[in-house]
Amino acid sequence: MELLSGGDILIRALREAGVKHLWGYPGGAALHIYDAIFRQADVRHILVRHEQAAVHAADGYARVTGEVGAVLVTSGPGATNAITGIATAAMDSIPLVVISGQVVQERIGDDAFQETDMIGISRPVVKHSFLVKRAEDIAETVAKAFYIAASGRPGPVVIDIPKDVTDPNRKVPYHYPDKVKIRSYQPTTKGHSGQIKRAVKELISARRPVIYAGGGVILGEASTQLRELARMLNFPVTNTLMGLGSYPGSDRQFLGMLGMHGTFEANTAMHHSDVILAVGARFDDRVTNTPAKFCPSATIIHIDVDPTSISKTVRADIPIVGSCDVILQDIIDQVRASSRKPDQVAIGQWWQQIDEWRARHGLYTAPRHEPSGGEIIKPQDVVKALYKVTKGKAFITSDVGQHQMFAAQYYLFDKPRQWANSGGLGTMGYGLPAAMGVKMAFPDDDVACVTGEGSIQMCIQELSTCTQHQLPVKIINLNNQALGMVKQWQDMQYGSRYSHILYEDSLPDFVKLAEAYGHVGMRVDRFEELEEKLEACFALKDRTVFLDINVDPTEHVYPMHIAPNGSMRDLWLSKTERT
Amino acid sequence: MRRIIAILMENEPGALSRVVGLFSQRGYNIDTLTVAPTEDRTLSRLTLTTTGDEKIIEQITKQLNKLLDVVKVVDLTEGTYIERELMLIKVRALGDQRAEIKRCTDIFRGQIVDVSATSYTIQVAGEGDKLDAFITTLPEGDVVEVVRSGISGIARGEKSLKL
Numbered sequence: 001m002e003l004l005s006g007g008d009i010l011i012r013a014l015r016e017a018g019v020k021h022l023w024g025y026p027g028g029a030a031l032h033i034y035d036a037i038f039r040q041a042d043v044r045h046i047l048v049r050h051e052q053a054a055v056h057a058a059d060g061y062a063r064v065t066g067e068v069g070a071v072l073v074t075s076g077p078g079a080t081n082a083i084t085g086i087a088t089a090a091m092d093s094i095p096l097v098v099i100s101g102q103v104v105q106e107r108i109g110d111d112a113f114q115e116t117d118m119i120g121i122s123r124p125v126v127k128h129s130f131l132v133k134r135a136e137d138i139a140e141t142v143a144k145a146f147y148i149a150a151s152g153r154p155g156p157v158v159i160d161i162p163k164d165v166t167d168p169n170r171k172v173p174y175h176y177p178d179k180v181k182i183r184s185y186q187p188t189t190k191g192h193s194g195q196i197k198r199a200v201k202e203l204i205s206a207r208r209p210v211i212y213a214g215g216g217v218i219l220g221e222a223s224t225q226l227r228e229l230a231r232m233l234n235f236p237v238t239n240t241l242m243g244l245g246s247y248p249g250s251d252r253q254f255l256g257m258l259g260m261h262g263t264f265e266a267n268t269a270m271h272h273s274d275v276i277l278a279v280g281a282r283f284d285d286r287v288t289n290t291p292a293k294f295c296p297s298a299t300i301i302h303i304d305v306d307p308t309s310i311s312k313t314v315r316a317d318i319p320i321v322g323s324c325d326v327i328l329q330d331i332i333d334q335v336r337a338s339s340r341k342p343d344q345v346a347i348g349q350w351w352q353q354i355d356e357w358r359a360r361h362g363l364y365t366a367p368r369h370e371p372s373g374g375e376i377i378k379p380q381d382v383v384k385a386l387y388k389v390t391k392g393k394a395f396i397t398s399d400v401g402q403h404q405m406f407a408a409q410y411y412l413f414d415k416p417r418q419w420a421n422s423g424g425l426g427t428m429g430y431g432l433p434a435a436m437g438v439k440m441a442f443p444d445d446d447v448a449c450v451t452g453e454g455s456i457q458m459c460i461q462e463l464s465t466c467t468q469h470q471l472p473v474k475i476i477n478l479n480n481q482a483l484g485m486v487k488q489w490q491d492m493q494y495g496s497r498y499s500h501i502l503y504e505d506s507l508p509d510f511v512k513l514a515e516a517y518g519h520v521g522m523r524v525d526r527f528e529e530l531e532e533k534l535e536a537c538f539a540l541k542d543r544t545v546f547l548d549i550n551v552d553p554t555e556h557v558y559p560m561h562i563a564p565n566g567s568m569r570d571l572w573l574s575k576t577e578r579t
Numbered sequence: 580m581r582r583i584i585a586i587l588m589e590n591e592p593g594a595l596s597r598v599v600g601l602f603s604q605r606g607y608n609i610d611t612l613t614v615a616p617t618e619d620r621t622l623s624r625l626t627l628t629t630t631g632d633e634k635i636i637e638q639i640t641k642q643l644n645k646l647l648d649v650v651k652v653v654d655l656t657e658g659t660y661i662e663r664e665l666m667l668i669k670v671r672a673l674g675d676q677r678a679e680i681k682r683c684t685d686i687f688r689g690q691i692v693d694v695s696a697t698s699y700t701i702q703v704a705g706e707g708d709k710l711d712a713f714i715t716t717l718p719e720g721d722v723v724e725v726v727r728s729g730i731s732g733i734a735r736g737e738k739s740l741k742l
Contacts, residue, residue, distance in 0.1 A: 123593075123596065123597060123600050124600060124604045129593075131592070131593070182647070183742070184588070184589060184647060184648060184649060184650040185647050307641045307645070308638065308642050311634070
């Protein structure tokens with residue numbers, strides 16, 4: 001058997017686990033590992049400018065490819081900087097393996113230089129973690145970590161490796177296991193047959209059904225089944241923020257996103273539904289509004305791979321634990337084989353009702369905002385123009401705030417894994433590094449980061465990474481000169497007392513800043529030039545372009561749930577109009 | 580409602596902190612907690628008591644099951660079970676009191692496990708209520724120190740919690 005050092009074993013095992021890209025930042029405790037990276041060419045390391053960005057980049061990569069993202073950081077500050085990225089991935093169930101260097105075992109607990117208890121500090125935000133104590137255990141631990149990260153409900157796994165374990169002078173036999181078995185971990189795949197039968201019965205007899213599909217459909221590769229089932233039954237489909245793309249955004253049966261900033265038709269249809277088929281969604285508080293008032297007449301069928309998601313906030317009438325694709329396929333087969341068929345008259349009437357809602361307040365059918373004109377560019381129109389210029393085919397990443405909601409509302413995602421944003425944790429700074437990860441995965445495709453002047457500054461140092469590693473992403477900066485979403489809440493709930501959301505003329509010149517990093521910067525002030533500048537931006541295939549767009553600072557995101565104590569259908573439709 | 584949850588988990592470093600961390604992270608209560616390795620050295624057996632409504636208990640058991648190190652979880656209070664707690668109690672024992680304390684200890688089927696010129700150390704095992712009751716039989720102010728193990732539990736009959 002081949003003898004290798006711990007550092008070499010780690011890199012070899014990563015390669016074996018399928019890692020092509022490793023995002024990271026070196027430091028003392030990781031030096032043996034970095035030396036092992038230097039001596040090989042199979043795993044490409046991408047040096048970022050901050051460890052948070054390394055994790056977001058790997059996360060973006062994982063979201064669009066479905067593979068496990070890989071990260072390498074050093075101990076202490078390297079590890080703590082990675083925490084925000086790990087928590088982001090944990091909240092959105094993104095498969096990652098994050099390797100952190102640790103001080104030598106002899107020094108653990110001594111408050112050694114750059115020591116931090118990474119296992120302890122990451123514990124609440126990982127799916128699992130490992131402290132490797134012997135070089136002999138590295139390969140198996142890596143195999144286990146990748147298996148855990150990718151299976152069941154995916155999530156981030158941390159491997160903490162003390163420096164002595166990767167000592168180049170200590171060589172041990174290398175063996176990467178063919179198969180991983182963990183006795184305490186056996187995720188359920190197949191759904192309970194009795195529950196599936198009950199679900200099929202409910203679906204067939206539904207008169208006002210809605211399919212509520214979340215990120216689990218994308219993670220569980222169940223989009224094909226979702227589309228097939230929805231079309232077969234002619235049921236309306238709504239997506240969560242995380243589920244966008246699991247059902248084609250431009251399809252007639254798509255109601256748009258639901259929840260706090262969801263469409264009028266999606267939220268209203270949910271409220272009046274008699275049967276809800278929830279797939280890979282977790283009844284998040286940004287979806288349900290007040291749980292006690294959630295969809296009062298609906299029978300809830302809930303499919304999820306994670307039993308803890310079921311009946312956590314809203315009680316499921318028919319819970320089905322297992323993989324979304326497998327269960328949806330079973331449902332499709334049973335609906336097809338059933339002698340009973342859905343009542344098409346009732347479903348037709350339901351569609352009539354939905355179309356009426358759509359016509360009245362639809363996001364896409366009736367303009368929900370004053371259109372742009374002259375010097376004033378409405379942020380919504382930027383996303384619409386982006387959709388048009390990229391023909392709906394770009395990968396979109398986003399940060400957190402108003403721009404994120406506008407992107408989610410107005411870019412119609414037709415494919416799963418086309419959209420990457422921090423839905424659960426709401427991490428400002430996610431967008432740019434995530435876009436780098438996406439671009440690394442799909443170098444020939446357009447990748448745009450829809451961001452704001454607040455969020456972009458949280459990881460703006462990554463413009464330098466884009467230069468070094470030739471990652472020509474397009475940054476679409478909806479610059480409204482304020483922390484827009486906070487401002488909106490201050491407008492709505494705090495009498496427009498703008499507490500610390502303004503920059504008082506301290507914003508950088510983003511065009512010059514982009515140029516300083518070697519990129520192209522463009523400023524857009526007038527609506528007339530919006531499309532033309534966007535065209536110019538995407539025409540520069542090999543350049544990172546920063547499009548700084550001056551948008552209407554007074555704009556709010558609507559619809560918006562009325563809270564507290566509101567139901568799904570209680571919405572603000574504009575600054576003055578409510579349901 | 581009070582529940583006794585028995586957990587079989589990997590006897591690995593960090594496993595216990597994951598269980599305890601889960602409770603604090605999600606705002607659940609732990610009233611008592613006992614943990615020790617089992618006859619299979621790779622496994623630890625943990626018994627914890629907690630309180631919560633049905634929805635919370637359901638989440639607790641699901642969340643515990645989700646932890647990678649946790650092999651099995653059983654809510655003992657769903658069936659019939661035996662619970663025991665061990666208490667060691669040190670009391671001041673002087674003059675006539677010594678005989679009286681000895682009598683009470685016998686009534687509660689405890690044992691005096693250590694003696695000094697001025698004190699007894701008594702061991703009592705049983706359900707929590709019994710231990711509470713025993714403390715009240717001792718002269719107030721004479722209890723020097725109390726140490727309780729927390730509850731251990733096991734299902735009645737042939738049901739068992741094992742791999």
